[in-house]
Amino acid sequence: MESTTVMNDVGIYLSIVVPLFNEEESVTLLLDRLQEVCGGFDFNWEVILVDDGSTDTTWAVVEERKQTMRELRAIKLRSNCGQTGAMVAGFDHSRGQIIVTLDGDLQNDPADIPLLLGKLDEGFDIVSGWRKDRQDHWSRVLPSRIANSLISLTTGVYLHDYGCSLKAYRADCIRSLDCYGEMHRFFPALASMTGAHVTELPVRHHSRQFGTSKYGFNRIFKVFSDIFAINLIIRFSAAPLKGFVLCGLPFALLAAALGSLALAAWGLDWTEGKAMFFSIGCALSLLGLLLMISLGILGELSVALSDLSHTRLISVTRRKTSVVSAQHEEAK
Amino acid sequence: MSGYREYSLVMLVEDAESDFVPYLQDLHDYLTELGLDHELVLSLNGSGLFARQCLQHWPAESGPLQVVELTSKVPSGISLQTLLTDCRGKTLIICGPYRQIADEGLKVLLDTVAQGKADLALPWRQQRVDAAINQWQSLAFNWLVRQMTGVPYHDLSSTLRVVRREVLEETPLYGDLYRYLPLLARRRGFRVQEIPANHAQERGRVGYYGLREYMSRLVDLLAMHFILSFARKPLRYFGLRGILLLLLGLSCMTTSLVMRLAGSEALGNSPMLMIGLVMIVTGSSLWGIGLLGEILTFALGRKRKDYIVEKFLRNREEDLKTI
Numbered sequence: 001m002e003s004t005t006v007m008n009d010v011g012i013y014l015s016i017v018v019p020l021f022n023e024e025e026s027v028t029l030l031l032d033r034l035q036e037v038c039g040g041f042d043f044n045w046e047v048i049l050v051d052d053g054s055t056d057t058t059w060a061v062v063e064e065r066k067q068t069m070r071e072l073r074a075i076k077l078r079s080n081c082g083q084t085g086a087m088v089a090g091f092d093h094s095r096g097q098i099i100v101t102l103d104g105d106l107q108n109d110p111a112d113i114p115l116l117l118g119k120l121d122e123g124f125d126i127v128s129g130w131r132k133d134r135q136d137h138w139s140r141v142l143p144s145r146i147a148n149s150l151i152s153l154t155t156g157v158y159l160h161d162y163g164c165s166l167k168a169y170r171a172d173c174i175r176s177l178d179c180y181g182e183m184h185r186f187f188p189a190l191a192s193m194t195g196a197h198v199t200e201l202p203v204r205h206h207s208r209q210f211g212t213s214k215y216g217f218n219r220i221f222k223v224f225s226d227i228f229a230i231n232l233i234i235r236f237s238a239a240p241l242k243g244f245v246l247c248g249l250p251f252a253l254l255a256a257a258l259g260s261l262a263l264a265a266w267g268l269d270w271t272e273g274k275a276m277f278f279s280i281g282c283a284l285s286l287l288g289l290l291l292m293i294s295l296g297i298l299g300e301l302s303v304a305l306s307d308l309s310h311t312r313l314i315s316v317t318r319r320k321t322s323v324v325s326a327q328h329e330e331a332k
Numbered sequence: 333m334s335g336y337r338e339y340s341l342v343m344l345v346e347d348a349e350s351d352f353v354p355y356l357q358d359l360h361d362y363l364t365e366l367g368l369d370h371e372l373v374l375s376l377n378g379s380g381l382f383a384r385q386c387l388q389h390w391p392a393e394s395g396p397l398q399v400v401e402l403t404s405k406v407p408s409g410i411s412l413q414t415l416l417t418d419c420r421g422k423t424l425i426i427c428g429p430y431r432q433i434a435d436e437g438l439k440v441l442l443d444t445v446a447q448g449k450a451d452l453a454l455p456w457r458q459q460r461v462d463a464a465i466n467q468w469q470s471l472a473f474n475w476l477v478r479q480m481t482g483v484p485y486h487d488l489s490s491t492l493r494v495v496r497r498e499v500l501e502e503t504p505l506y507g508d509l510y511r512y513l514p515l516l517a518r519r520r521g522f523r524v525q526e527i528p529a530n531h532a533q534e535r536g537r538v539g540y541y542g543l544r545e546y547m548s549r550l551v552d553l554l555a556m557h558f559i560l561s562f563a564r565k566p567l568r569y570f571g572l573r574g575i576l577l578l579l580l581g582l583s584c585m586t587t588s589l590v591m592r593l594a595g596s597e598a599l600g601n602s603p604m605l606m607i608g609l610v611m612i613v614t615g616s617s618l619w620g621i622g623l624l625g626e627i628l629t630f631a632l633g634r635k636r637k638d639y640i641v642e643k644f645l646r647n648r649e650e651d652l653k654t655i
Contacts (some may be wrong), residue, residue, distance in 0.1 A: 072645070073646045074643075074644075075644050077641060078642040079520070079640070085638035088639065089641065178635050180638050225571050226565070232626055232627065233626065233627070233630050237630055240624075244624075247616070247623075284606075284613050285613070291613075292616070292617075295617075295623070303631045305631070
């Protein structure tokens with residue numbers, strides 16, 4: 001395929017990052033497919049395989065393949081640190097201007113990579129795959145759909161399939177995020193913080209051929225907990241006090257209601273004890289509000305001590321610079 | 333790694349131990365006998381004046397001894413991090429001021445690390461010679477650690493450890509967490525081996541420690557439990573407990589309101605409303621603390637990498653012109 005993006009002819013344009021965990025059976029087939037698809041590109045590309053602490057012979061297979069495949073670079077992590085850690089390791093060791101991620105279990109089809117690149121060329125910064133015709137059991141599809149709807153609704157970045165690993169990113173957008181924990185599902189939503197343009201594209205999906213799924217039901221609960229955390233980070237990481245004051249609003253309303261009842265009980269001389277009861281209720285609600293505000297202030301303090309504001313500034317400045325450069329080119 | 337030695341023998345002296353000099357001399361002789369290239373580093377953690385007096389007996393023919401003196405006593409984790417910059421050894425032999433295990437045991441630890449079987453080796457003291465009451469306390473403590481962290485080590489109380497420099501560089505220690513270094517190192521992906529070794533000597537208090545010591549250990553253990561499981565996801569720890577309390581409180585309040593609407597006793601006479609409110613405030617606070625934890629992690633800890641690269645396969649030419 002031809003890329004319309006201007007690139008340095010000695011550099012790598014495309015880095016394909018694949019995290020692996022006990023994928024000894026599928027890794028060879030995956031690399032064959034990647035060579036088949038990417039072999040026709042008219043730009044330089046590389047595959048970064050990240051062995052995330054596999055306990056089978058995955059690394060041995062990778063080492064053997066490296067002898068004959070120059071496009072292959074591989075990282076062996078000291079221990080299993082999860083998909084996010086493995087992907088970030090891949091990003092950190094990649095050299096491309098565009099990064100494509102995909103699963104190592106052959107559920108994603110490398111043939112979709114050119115389609116993602118084509119979409120990026122339309123001007124998007126992130127293209128997320130959408131397994132429209134998903135080949136999974138309903139017990140996995142249903143919670144995933146609920147989670148996707150929740151993430152979309154709460155973050156404002158509407159995607160059908162956050163869980164699809166097949167995604168294409170402009171490297172600047174993803175490398176600057178410094179992700180950790182289990183954030184890989186939320187890369188597009190997090191990147192939107194820096195003003196990245198996100199879209200999605202239907203991609204093929206194959207059922208798992210080898211090995212077992214690394215997902216279980218306990219993951220569903222973790223994902224829902226993470227949705228809260230990510231929303232807080234996206235919406236309020238620059239001004240946490242606002243977020244905590246919002247959380248404290250119900251307490252303020254409750255304090256006002258109970259305070260009014262207490263006043264009424266005192267003024268109208270209700271049954272003995274009621275005034276005290278409502279006063280204590282009002283005091284407890286105020287305590288809740290005070291705690292929320294205090295936590296918010298601590299949040300502000302931590303953000304002030306960090307470099308969060310600088311990160312945002314860099315992304316904005318970079319975009320401005322590119323606009324100026326384009327205008328300059330036009331003027332020339 | 334030019335300028336580096338094979339081993340740094342690091343002796344941690346915290347209390348007014350009078351006979352650490354002969355033990356240091358013995359260890360130096362033993363390592364020399366084994367033909368191991370090493371340097372001697374003495375960490376005087378708040379024990380400076382007394383230790384300096386003892387050092388007057390250090391024989392000049394034993395070679396240079398590097399002394400890192402902290403003028404006031406700090407937790408062991410901090411003292412170790414402080415002296416890491418002064419050590420040039422690729423592997424550190426960290427020990428207390430007296431012989432805890434026999435030299436043969438130390439040799440096995442050294443061999444385990446040297447042969448690449450482990451990045452950190454620690455002894456599991458066998459045939460213990462300390463008082464039975466201390467042994468029982470040690471057993472109970474290590475059992476509790478295993479239950480709370482799920483990590484299968486039996487003897488975290490020994491000071492002696494043989495550890496590759498990289499482990500200490502990649503595993504930040506603070507407070508009194510030196511005791512838990514094997515757990516933290518294991519979490520970072522390093523190979524840790526506990527090796528049975530004959531107990532030689534034990535010092536310190538015999539019998540029960542003060543309440544402060546027990547509380548301090550329990551708090552450290554709680555911190556370890558949190559760090560090992562939830563350091564990157566604090567909301568999962570606090571949020572679950574907070575939401576449960578919040579829901580319980582809401583159901584209490586709803587029940588009392590429904591009962592009131594159904595003609596039961598007045599709200600002011602029902603304790604359920606107040607209990608519900610207390611639960612809601614507590615639950616929200618826990619949840620809020622979890623959220624604050626998330627902000628702290630994102631704001632201050634997101635640049636810290638979760639992974640450690642063991643091997644990197646790439647083409648010999650670093651800067652490829654074409655692939």
